[in-house]
Amino acid sequence: MDTISSYISEHKDRFLQELIDLLKVPSISADSAYKEDTFKTAEIVKERLMEAGCDTVEICETKGYPIVYGEKIIDKNLPTILVYGHYDVQPPDPLDLWHSPPFDPVIKSTDLHPDGAIFARGACDDKGQMYMHVKALEFMTSKDKLPCNVKFMIEGEEEVGSANLATYVAANREKLENDVILISDTGMIANDVPSITTGLRGLSYVEVEVTGPNRDLHSGLYGGAVANPINVLTKMIALLHDENNHITIPGFYDKVENLSEVERAEMAKAPFSLEHYKKALDIDAVYGEEGYTTNERNSIRPTLDVNGIWGGYTGEGAKTVIASKAYAKISMRLVPHQDWKDITQLFKTHFEHIAPAGVKVKVTPHHGGQGYVTPIDSIGYRAASKAYEKTFGKTPIPQRSGGSIPIVSLFEEELNSKTILMGFGLDSDAIHSPNEHFGIWNYLKGIETIPYFYKYFTELHQ
Template sequence: MLNTYIEENKERFLQELIDLLKIPSISADSNYKDDVLKMAQELSKRMEEAGAENIEIIPTGGHPLVYGDKIIDPSLPTVLVYGHYDVQPPDPVELWDSGPFEPVIKKTDVHPEGAIFARGACDDKGQMYMQVKAFEAMNKTGNLPCNVKFIIEGEEEVGSENLEDIIKKYADKFSADVILVSDTGILSNETPSITTGLRGLSYVEVEVVGPNRDLHSGLYGGAVPNPLNVLSSMIASLKDEHGRITIPGFYDDVEEVSQEERDLMANAPFSKADYLKEIGLTSSMGEEGYTILEQTSVRPTLDVNGMWGGYTGEGAKTVIPSKANAKISMRLVPNQDYEKISDLFQKHFESIAPEGVKVKVTPHHGGEPAVTPVDSIEYKAASNAMEETFGKVPVPLRSGGSIPIVAMFERVLGIKTVLFGFGLGSDAIHSPNEHYGLFNFYKGIETIPLFFRNYAELKK
């Protein structure tokens, strides 16, 4: 009956998602503040139609949070579903094959059944909406075995900076037994996997200031410090020839993964050739002594996310810029504290600045790493659900990404999180032409109710 309901309503589910994807809910850009609010309002309507109750659009210091619940029996376990409705900016827009907020469905080699192309298709509107539609299917067919609470926020892409205050303020309202998050992915549509760990994050912005104004590069070049040259040199020194980060104390607290876990990771289906081909490279580059899967999950990183200064317009302008800037992210592994790492970075970066320039380091958002035990009933409920719909036992894998709220939820609410995502690495999240496979969208709606069923049975 439940699967029949899903099958009969799948085209409507998809159209509703398309309508939500048309809303440019870009949390990072204040010009889209009204669109973010519109998205929250539209989502609250959809949740109500699905059968959620006590729906609220809760104000925060920034963009609002959408809450709804369905308490069928206080004695039953409660699943708190988290997702986010805000999206990344679509830039560079000129690299999109279609409008980032004009959803289109196209077939690809990876998604022969079709994929929906739009900003937020995978991250996280498509995956968040799987949860809403799975709930609807359970609720409308009388197959809801647990209480459900929804927290769908509008600031995940800008660091969820107001979420912790809201969680603390409404801790009783948000109490639950487990948190279910669909904001991660699987290895492939043939090989399901469950994310069992996330890296933390320290995000900083740096500025190097030289002369008190832009200078003529002919009259002053060769005699004054060029902030762009200086910044480039400083950044280049942050890693050595072996790919290791040179900040003193950076590795002091790093968890060393056991050989047993490394062997398990090595057994996961992975093709280096396919990995490189998919992103248009012929070779990889990373910390020596570790595989690509290890480099992107259980080892910390440091990457420049953006760098600017001087003249970047059309044609030539011979100028030595007065200042240069960069944004830098550091992905962290268990036992690393993002505030400590941010402080270590700032002290080191200031210490390596040459005479003649001034350096400013501005820490932005961050978050702690998180690991989910694979021997918990929560994980077993998810694993058994995927095994039933995919026909294979999912592979437990740590992810290289960061979802800072996972550690925060555990710290504030004392609840573990199951990361139950269905995206693919090729879905181009945060990039032009982001997309989400129709197979994955529907497979998520089919699988999520089985998690609820299994979890309710295991909690008895």
Template sequence: MNNAYRTYFKNHRDTHLKEMKELLSIPSISALSANKPDIKRAAEWLVDALQAAGLENVKMMPTEGNPIVYADWLHADSDITALVYGHYDVQPVDPLELWQTPPFEPDIRDEKIYARGATDDKGQVFMHIKAVEALLKTEGKLPVNIKFCIEGEEEVGSPTLEPFVEQHKDLLAADVLVISDTPMLEKGKPAICYGLRGLCAMQIDVKAATGDLHSGIYGGGVANPLHALAAILASMHDETGKVAIEGFYDKVQPLTNEERQAFQDLHYDEEALKKELNVGELYGEAGYSFLERTWSRPTLEINGMYGGFQGEGIKTVLPSEAHAKLSCRLVADQDPQEIQDIIEKHIQEHTPPGVQVNITRMDTGRPFQIPYNHPFIQAAMRAYEKAYEATPVLTRMGGSIPIVEGFGRLLNVPVILMGFGLPGENFHAPNEHFHLENFDKGLLTICEYLKELAQTK
């Protein structure tokens, strides 16, 4: 491994940590209007940092929401261009009393830095900037061309990012998109995520009489919306936990034998999970392991049900309405709108007489998947192996990051998800932190990855 930038990181570690603390001290909470000035301050901080690192064409670009920070360096001998995406906004900090130290007063203890945004995602964005800086300072050039696109609305769903990307396709054109916003498998075990589940959600509102009725006078003679809703929801799964909606699995890409074996080789401890969650048995679609169910199979979940009397004691009422919220996690090649269509058709076909049903469609996000043997993924594996001296694993994630698929679709580029956080680092929770071991090794990994990309055909 190149000693020049390794030495650079060692010699500048204290300075880099001081700078990262400056960024982490800015309360750039995108969900709160009161923090709008802090959003602008964080974007301005990044502009200064990118310029200081040696990037060019650095600018803060307006959107209908929060600004996007752009920068590039396009003088490489290689014709490959990498686009680095990240976000500078953070989650709210509530409940504040659970923080051991104030969330915007970064504190280093036990070789971890504690602050909101330490791992999600300011700390990881900062690493990419410093990796580029180190290469430019020690070698005078980068192995590949590079662009940065850092937004300020990821924690509120990135409402203006996709229109921005659509408008600036030429500016953002690249051969590969690199995102560091996913976790490693565990300490010392780097992971590259090659698939994310998509999302669709809906609300069901069931209505019967014009108002609540006396259950003694009307019970048994007028439809009960809670009963109707329970029947509709019960019809959506069979007794094994499989989704029982016609067409739901039609476009699902099955796991390959190689993928199933790779998941098995992770030796995931389902017994330990049951103890951690305090459940007697895990549950789900028959024939699949927990990892297969949560990484590669679609789901339909009831997220909430409500209606009727919910106060203390009993009230013998026949309620006039009932409600439920549903969400699905989707896998390649499922289309969120198509899934909403077939769920709506199923609901209409299974609605009992005497009630009216209204369906409201809500959030959607397409699933993302890249072939795990893609050359740019293999390059990332080599980079991790050099920095961590450990073979990285290939994983999928059960959650959804809709903009990942959007970026890949709009720019027609492969997306490489190579994160450096750990699952237990409390992102979105009190006492968020980032292990400095992964800060140090992550910087080396990013440098090695840019070099590997230059050799990739």
């Protein structure tokens, strides 16, 4: 592996240009207007995997967007690593908050990325991190340094709940058989504080609809005489938390694991500056469940947040109207042992129960997934730790993430495989937000580190 640094240096400009070209294609899985672009992206990923050295690459059709599968099997007696990633991206809205067009990538320096960062939708989540694995494979195959077998499964529906992935995995267990699954769709604490994600929260995502009168009404003629769905919806949402920001849904916390003081003390060792955190977000105070720190609130505790709310007139000027309907999208981040289907039903029952007379309530589940915790004594984790130690010169810190990758628990259930989450992004990279970006240093450091995971995993597996 002594040549990896020089290989990256030699091909740096090409690596960056290839990623920029990939980021230019708006593969927005949530918006059917970008269907053609999303299918096009799958074809690009297929071509890049072939160029990187896969012996077999195929576009696997689903009821939605396709899954790109590739493999290079050098010896069936050697271990097999399955790389998962996704080529779809979040919608870029609101567009007016972007400093540059979301699908016209630009490279700019930032305080945390002095060597430059690529600004574009999908730069960090997940095209940039997924593509690190493609380039790492290119190095290993071109230099005859691939120590084991590798398979790739790159999907196009992660940002909309991976609706068709479960069907594909269940139907292709033998094809996807592996010894460990490797994913880069998470982050690390800082460029000088490497970390490995060991836990993910689950997710329940619902849409609610509150209906009052059978049509929009004149607010002067009917105001104060009938229930206003927007007023009612906001009051119902306010009832979902108490004065301590504790979620009020009956049964919501029944299966929440309370970590011991020892475990919480270990978590607290991770470097964290509350003042820097507030400054980065331009807030004067943090907010959350009473009795827990900021890092605990966004990792080991469940949450409930409104992701969007609308109804009535929102155009220019005034329109005095009582809307017939009001809507909201609500996500609940869950911790291990909370079943997302159970939580969704608890939410539905409670939300319908707290609705006042005069309105009708509809709750529509969208998607969800289970939480996940990976053991730090596994071969996979030890291999990842050694890889980070090699390229960063430091032992990485195990860290639970507040994010959700629902398919990780699916992989363990269907493929009986543990997942290692080697993320190279930073919390400040604005994933899912305007001005998403990914540091060039981080991108190249990922390409450098991944081959060492292959090396150490193969050695430890013997």
